[in-house]
Amino acid sequence: MRTAHTVTQIRAAEAALMATLPEGTLMERAATGLAVACADYLGGTYGAGILIIAGSGDNGGDALYAGARLARRGARVDAILLDPARAHAGGLAALRDAGGQVVPEKSRADAVARADLVLDGIVGIGGKPGLRPAAAEVVALVERHGVPVVAVDVPSGIDVDTGETPEPHVRATVTVTFGTHKIGLLVDPGATAAGAVHLVDIGLSPYLPEPALSALQAEDVAERLPAPERTSQKYSRGVLGVMAGSTQYTGAAVLAVGGALAGPAGMVRYVGPEQPANFVRARWPEVVVGEGRVQAWVVGSGLGTEPHRAEDVSRVLGSGLPVLVDADGLRHVLGRLEGQVLLTPHEGELARMLDVEREEVATHRLRSAREAARRWNATVLLKGATTLVVTPEGEARVNTTGTPWVGTAGSGDVLSGICGSLLAAGLSPLDAGSVGSYLHGMAGVLASRGGPIAAEDIARTVPEAYRRIRAVAT
Numbered sequence: 001m002r003t004a005h006t007v008t009q010i011r012a013a014e015a016a017l018m019a020t021l022p023e024g025t026l027m028e029r030a031a032t033g034l035a036v037a038c039a040d041y042l043g044g045t046y047g048a049g050i051l052i053i054a055g056s057g058d059n060g061g062d063a064l065y066a067g068a069r070l071a072r073r074g075a076r077v078d079a080i081l082l083d084p085a086r087a088h089a090g091g092l093a094a095l096r097d098a099g100g101q102v103v104p105e106k107s108r109a110d111a112v113a114r115a116d117l118v119l120d121g122i123v124g125i126g127g128k129p130g131l132r133p134a135a136a137e138v139v140a141l142v143e144r145h146g147v148p149v150v151a152v153d154v155p156s157g158i159d160v161d162t163g164e165t166p167e168p169h170v171r172a173t174v175t176v177t178f179g180t181h182k183i184g185l186l187v188d189p190g191a192t193a194a195g196a197v198h199l200v201d202i203g204l205s206p207y208l209p210e211p212a213l214s215a216l217q218a219e220d221v222a223e224r225l226p227a228p229e230r231t232s233q234k235y236s237r238g239v240l241g242v243m244a245g246s247t248q249y250t251g252a253a254v255l256a257v258g259g260a261l262a263g264p265a266g267m268v269r270y271v272g273p274e275q276p277a278n279f280v281r282a283r284w285p286e287v288v289v290g291e292g293r294v295q296a297w298v299v300g301s302g303l304g305t306e307p308h309r310a311e312d313v314s315r316v317l318g319s320g321l322p323v324l325v326d327a328d329g330l331r332h333v334l335g336r337l338e339g340q341v342l343l344t345p346h347e348g349e350l351a352r353m354l355d356v357e358r359e360e361v362a363t364h365r366l367r368s369a370r371e372a373a374r375r376w377n378a379t380v381l382l383k384g385a386t387t388l389v390v391t392p393e394g395e396a397r398v399n400t401t402g403t404p405w406v407g408t409a410g411s412g413d414v415l416s417g418i419c420g421s422l423l424a425a426g427l428s429p430l431d432a433g434s435v436g437s438y439l440h441g442m443a444g445v446l447a448s449r450g451g452p453i454a455a456e457d458i459a460r461t462v463p464e465a466y467r468r469i470r471a472v473a474t
């Protein structure tokens with residue numbers, strides 16, 4: 001499990017760990033890991049031009065100590081001190097001893113122009129979102145010259161606890177983070193600003209409490225993936241009912257069923273109007289069309305906006321069975337819900353549910369998902385480049401598999417089928433949502449291999465993703 005903690009949790013854990021160690025040990029560990037990551041990124045240090053942007057806190061200290069190590073290994077290291085009088089004294093002395101130079105204010109533009117790599121040590125977990133003018137000016141220069149940035153602990157300027165990114169902030173190629181992930185490194189738009197995240201172990205784990213956010217890794221997914229036993233049969237594996245599609249959106253029915261058939265349930269029943277039902281039957285002969293006993297429902301993908309479909313949604317929500325509600329079905333989710341319910345909106349749908357602008361959800365993804373989970377008393381899966389799954393009790397997971405090619409029409413219909421199949425096989429809404437989005441993103445990556453894909457390619461590749469994940473466990 002990849003885990004992320006809040007700033008308050010991290011500060012407390014650091015204090016407990018530091019009490020057991022000689023002063024400066026943690027910063028030394030952080031700086032060593034950071035220097036190694038920079039050397040790896042550059043493919044060697046000899047002759048490389050590294051520019052440190054150092055603020056006045058410990059984050060600047062980490063960057064300066066790492067700079068000293070890189071200078072000793074043959075790099076040319078310059079440092080811009082944003083507040084020279086308050087720069088980290090130990091770090092600055094180490095850098096100077098190793099041959100690093102402080103850049104005079106008038107030469108900052110030249111220093112940026114000759115850098116191969118910038119180390120962002122402006123602020124870490126002590127920073128307020130946004131950047132002060134002096135820092136913002138240097139960051140703008142770096143962007144103008146297109147110099148790659150390694151962020152120290154976090155890209156400076158992001159809101160570390162939420163992943164929100166009020167401008168200005170740093171956009172990093174790599175973020176080298178210490179001890180544990182920060183929420184803002186995993187949740188968009190912060191995750192995008194962080195680039196590839198590299199975690200350096202500084203010995204913090206034994207002091208960390210339950211994480212505020214986690215991301216399943218292949219082995220966690222493998223543990224949760226249902227698989228038939230020797231004596232299993234279709235009914236014992238779980239039956240999923242799919243109520244999707246309309247005369248207008250026949251494809252949504254075909255795709256949701258396609259996703260469902262790629263999951264672990266033993267059987268899929270389809271319930272819907274004649275036209276989509278005919279398409280489903282023609283495309284998927286294994287599907288049983290018509291009502292019958294099921295263990296879970298998917299309702300909503302391509303349901304259309306006809307008012308009478310509201311009855312379909314309330315009927316399955318009243319069935320007492322686990323239910324996934326997607327897309328148009330979400331229009332009919334009104335009061336507080338009971339039982340095991342997974343709601344799967346994208347940003348636009350969540351905005352409509354919360355009666356706010358889409359932009360509001362896009363900027364405050366975690367907060368919006370949490371609010372909806374509380375308000376409807378259901379698990380909410382907010383789709384996007386980093387999909388979030390949040391329970392009404394506040395447990396939160398983020399999915400990190402996928403590629404932007406997965407953002408293709410009908411992809412969400414396939415996702416609802418996959419997650420529904422996992423619900424029918426007995427997973428909780430939290431596990432079904434997070435395992436389902438992991439599989440969906442991974443199948444998208446395998447199908448795409450860097451090129452465009454259609455939604456049905458994702459469904460077709462889910463079994464391959466399934467096999468690969470199960471291979472991890474054996």
Ligand SMILES: NC(=O)C1=CN([C@@H]2O[C@H](COP(=O)(O)OP(=O)(O)OC[C@H]3O[C@@H](n4cnc5c(N)ncnc54)[C@H](O)[C@@H]3O)[C@@H](O)[C@H]2O)[C@@H](O)CC1
Nearest residue numbers: 026027056057058059123124125126127128130131132153
């Ligand atoms: N506490 C520890 O044991 C460890 C801390 N480490 C480093 O220490 C960092 C935290 O250090 P600090 O608590 O000193 O805090 P920071 O270095 O994150 O930032 C505090 C300083 O930045 C200024 N500042 C705040 N917001 C700003 C903004 N928006 N624009 C410009 N300047 C701003 C503040 O005036 C303050 O001087 C971590 O992120 C990590 O990099 C590491 O060395 C590992 C161990």
Ligand SMILES: Nc1ncnc2c1ncn2[C@@H]1O[C@H](COP(=O)(O)OP(=O)(O)O)[C@@H](O)[C@H]1O
Nearest residue numbers: 383384385402403404406407409410411412413
């Ligand atoms: N940039 C992206 N990177 C990775 N996955 C994405 C990206 N954009 C969208 N997705 C995924 O693609 C799917 C799109 O679903 P949705 O918006 O419901 O589309 P549709 O309604 O056309 O099926 C979701 O699983 C979402 O998480």
Ligand SMILES: [K+]
Nearest residue numbers: 120123152154
């Ligand atoms: K930083």
